[in-house]
Amino acid sequence: MSAMSKLDALDVSILKLLQQNGKRPYSEVAKLLEVSEGTIRSRINRMLNEKVFEFIIHMDPNKIGLQVQAIIGIATKLGYQEQVAMKLNQCREVRFVGVFSGRHDLILQAYFKNNEALVDFVNGELAQLEGIDTVDVSIELKQYKDSFSYIVNGEGHLEENSNGVRK
Amino acid sequence: MSAMSKLDALDVSILKLLQQNGKRPYSEVAKLLEVSEGTIRSRINRMLNEKVFEFIIHMDPNKIGLQVQAIIGIATKLGYQEQVAMKLNQCREVRFVGVFSGRHDLILQAYFKNNEALVDFVNGELAQLEGIDTVDVSIELKQYKDSFSYIVNGEGHLEENSNGVRK
DNA sequence: TTTGAAAAATGCGAAGC
DNA sequence: GCTTCGCATTTTTCAAA
Numbered sequence: 437m438s439a440m441s442k443l444d445a446l447d448v449s450i451l452k453l454l455q456q457n458g459k460r461p462y463s464e465v466a467k468l469l470e471v472s473e474g475t476i477r478s479r480i481n482r483m484l485n486e487k488v489f490e491f492i493i494h495m496d497p498n499k500i501g502l503q504v505q506a507i508i509g510i511a512t513k514l515g516y517q518e519q520v521a522m523k524l525n526q527c528r529e530v531r532f533v534g535v536f537s538g539r540h541d542l543i544l545q546a547y548f549k550n551n552e553a554l555v556d557f558v559n560g561e562l563a564q565l566e567g568i569d570t571v572d573v574s575i576e577l578k579q580y581k582d583s584f585s586y587i588v589n590g591e592g593h594l595e596e597n598s599n600g601v602r603k
Numbered sequence: 604m605s606a607m608s609k610l611d612a613l614d615v616s617i618l619k620l621l622q623q624n625g626k627r628p629y630s631e632v633a634k635l636l637e638v639s640e641g642t643i644r645s646r647i648n649r650m651l652n653e654k655v656f657e658f659i660i661h662m663d664p665n666k667i668g669l670q671v672q673a674i675i676g677i678a679t680k681l682g683y684q685e686q687v688a689m690k691l692n693q694c695r696e697v698r699f700v701g702v703f704s705g706r707h708d709l710i711l712q713a714y715f716k717n718n719e720a721l722v723d724f725v726n727g728e729l730a731q732l733e734g735i736d737t738v739d740v741s742i743e744l745k746q747y748k749d750s751f752s753y754i755v756n757g758e759g760h761l762e763e764n765s766n767g768v769r770k
Numbered sequence: 771t772t773t774g775a776a777a778a779a780t781g782c783g784a785a786g787c
Numbered sequence: 788g789c790t791t792c793g794c795a796t797t798t799t800t801c802a803a804a
């Protein structure tokens with residue numbers, strides 16, 4: 437294992453502020469947490485190195501022309517799970533793939549321009565793959581939540597002890 | 604509908620560069636696309652206003668102490684779908700909720716500290732909700748892909764005509 | 771709308787604590 | 788590991804094409 441230091445209260449506080457706005461300046465974070473900008477910068481760079489998080493943009497699929505979202509559950513033949521997952525990995529339409537316990541061996545999330553593109557994907561790319569037993573397609577009708585703020589207040593989830601301010 | 608102008612080739616080129624790195628400076632994008640920095644900035648600000656995309660950070664759930672990821676399919680009693688979705692929306696553990704066609708009426712994705720927290724969620728919060736028929740829990744064993752780059756090269760998906768450079 | 775240049779703010783490296 | 792302090796870069800602002 438590489439540099440796998442645990443996050444302390446200050447790190448979590450920084451993430452909590454950045455998850456509200458990925459463009460928030462380091463100096464602003466520093467003021468809010470009452471430490472110097474240099475400290476914020478070194479913490480962020482360390483976390484980026486350790487791949488704790490990354491700066492990205494999140495596009496609204498609808499607004500960029502991807503109107504159809506599907507979640508697809510797949511049952512694979514014994515021994516084919518990894519092979520199928522690797523193939524799906526390479527599909528442009530696929531945003532997410534994982535191996536799961538439960539009813540489906542693999543679950544993936546994919547975006548398409550329209551219904552026709554989805555059908556082409558299922559009957560074309562999926563049908564060609566070896567080792568697939570059954571496919572269960574669910575099409576999104578309405579989205580209620582799609583959040584990236586994993587750090588929340590209140591019991592249960594991750595939370596820093598104090599508010600990250602050193603006394 | 605508010606300001607719902609269609610994205611042109613330059614907009615798509617900008618998104619394509621930003622999706623590789625959310626911290627890329629506007630001046631660098633401008634150089635690559637051979638327009639002025641001011642143009643990039645005004646395009647980005649317009650898209651931010653229209654909520655085409657947003658700057659966020661993407662955290663690795665494992666690295667911030669959320670070791671268990673689940674996808675949960677729910678069948679609701681007739682007429683309860685929206686009500687249940689709204690409740691799930693408020694749950695801290697829930698990252699994603701949508702109404703779907705197919706086997707499950709609702710599908711949600713949620714992160715937990717450990718298996719115990721997952722069990723508490725299913726037997727506690729979920730069990731309390733009115734209008735749920737069946738619950739199908741799938742636990743992630745291995746993740747293969749979790750991408751946010753929706754704009755890809757090649758046929759099929761969104762793509763700008765040229766490379767966005769004005770002649 | 772896009773551009774260009776000046777002002778303000780942010781991010782970065784190095785030295786010292 | 789945190790801070791301060793110059794310096795380079797970036798973002799913002801605004802007048803003009």
